[in-house]
Amino acid sequence: MVTAQDVALAKERIGKYLHETPVIRLQNLEEALGCQVYVKAENMQKTHSFKLRGALNKALSLTPEQLAKGVVAVSSGNHGIGVAYAAKMLGVKATVVLTDTAPEIKINEIKGLGAEVLLCELNSRQALAQSLVDKYGYIFIPPYDDEAIIAGQGTCGVEIVRQLPNVDVIMTPVSGGGLVSGVAIGAKGEKPSVKVIGAEPAVVARYSKSLEAGERVGLPKAASLADALLVTQPGQANFPLVQKYVDQVVSTSEEYIAKAARFLSSEGKIIAEPASSITIGAVLEGKIRFEPQQKVCFLLSGGNTELSFLASL
Template sequence: MMDCIRRRPVIFLQNIEKMRRLLGPVAFHTPLAPSPHLGNLVGAEVFLKLENLQRTGSFKIRGAYARLHRLAQERPGAGVVAASAGNHAQGVAVSARLLGLKAVIFMPVGVSLSKREATVASGAEIRLKGESVAECLEAARALTPELTLIHPYDDEQVILGQASLGLEILEDLPQVQAVVVPVGGGGLIGGVAAAIKAKAPSVRVVGVEPSLAASAAAALREGRPVTVATEPTLADGACISRVGELTLPLIQRYVDDMVQVAEEHIAQAMLLLLERRRIVVEGAGALGLAAFLAEAVPALRGKRVVLLISGGNVDSNLLGRIIDQGLVRSGRIYRFSVVLPDRPGALAGLLTQVAAAQANVLHISHDRLAKGLPPRQSRVSLEIETRGFAHAQEVAAGLETKGYPVQPE
């Protein structure tokens, strides 16, 4: 099949179309929703491919079912093993249950409780191992050949399953000019890009990865998959230290550009999608919008663009922290301190000025014992809600004018 991808895209297209028919009763044809507000914000005609509404909450069931269906035909009742921090685990677990296969899933010790419980509820056996997906993958390989390893991205059938997304996009929006795809191990963008280029070669395909896990960019520079150091990122679903041996050639041939985005833009994108579209999106799913917010894709301004929202499986506790971080990073929560005379009415005067500037006080602390403070003075720390960076600066400037020296925190 990979030779078909590299040398004969028409035959590959036929394979994708066959796979799409197979997936029809299992994977949803998810909505492609226009987003005029986001479009006005980023300067493009934006559409959202909402795989967060997919069965299991992400695109992963497409590739997982494709791979397990082939296995079920070859070896009915076989057992499978996989390694995942969440989305691939749920895709494999649900697919195994539908096809009557036993599934063992290795997950990192620190995996979110919600993802762990969702995988267990789908009927898989969960084993916790190590701190990373890489450690889990090694543990999973140790159970082969008794169980068949289902790789999360570096597998021909998995790539074919993910490629079905490309056909859906072209069917729903034939006039699309660009598709922006999150990148982790490369299975999603490799399949989607190959499908799109086979039917519409003029459509640009752009990959986005977190700057803290830029393994695709490193592989493109070196011309081969290389292992890179990664750091914890909001886009944990795309935190992969090495792209696949099968996926890199697809990226090299079919992807027009690969960009990276910082954490602040990922958080801002998640918050915007939640506030403006009421869409709960995990960090990896917000990478496309983050690329626009980071001004990393200037060539797409004014274009008709699809942002692939790859998933929405974000832990509820983490979501609250992400919202708070997004508010801080967008300037809508502003933290600062002021040294006041320790006398009646001083604090009231400060708060009066904050209220006059149309800012809302969220938290306040009053410390008379702070190090370095002289007697008869106190340090007041405030967390206020503003309309953004410009408003926060107006508040600070107004306080300075009234004699309150502001120290940002």
């Protein structure tokens, strides 16, 4: 299992290639959310998403011989951008298999970084990527179900606690579980008392149902405004880590994902994807409540979205 030491090693490995994104207090949001509000602005990361952290950590852990074969990834967008960025930085070929519902802005960003893009249906991505591994010998860089990926994402948690030592709670979006598990391990390695809470779309509440069942549960695919959070089953490596380190996972309805994205942009003056706003949506919906004195850091996972899309919500 991934440890706090693994996260610390990841931070040492990737730190010089990343922005240490700021933690910002958003006092305009505090009355509505009922706590002291801070955000970890990963929407201001080099690729406008936290996904660069895991992609870089995985890529930098590969041997020169492995990298020379080229890499392949499956993604809803942001992981693909991170892999494409890492591949360009290292001078290797990258292919990204995207869901056919991926936003145009993410497709264009991946192509702009020099990677090849293939589109297919959500649940066919893995099979297509595996066929490329078998045919060309590419090295697969998973989006979440991998120890190096989890450790890389966990560097966010380390930074939050170091930047805001008296933080009480960290909230992150949840999909396959790489971010929330990594952040919980990294943050609790720095400050064991900090609570970590995840939020996922109610239409695909795979962690809520799996934690209740005590085992990984697969759900039918679903559409959501939070297009980056549509994985239908918890990752095999991620689920036991979430069970051990994450304090709670809540779900957010589509109505409140949209309300949160509007609220964050209008009152917080922050441009972020709906997937980034899902944690704020959970609080607005009353799925979780905080005390006024609690310092809560909401991890804004990405900002790869069109302004026109946010305006349409």
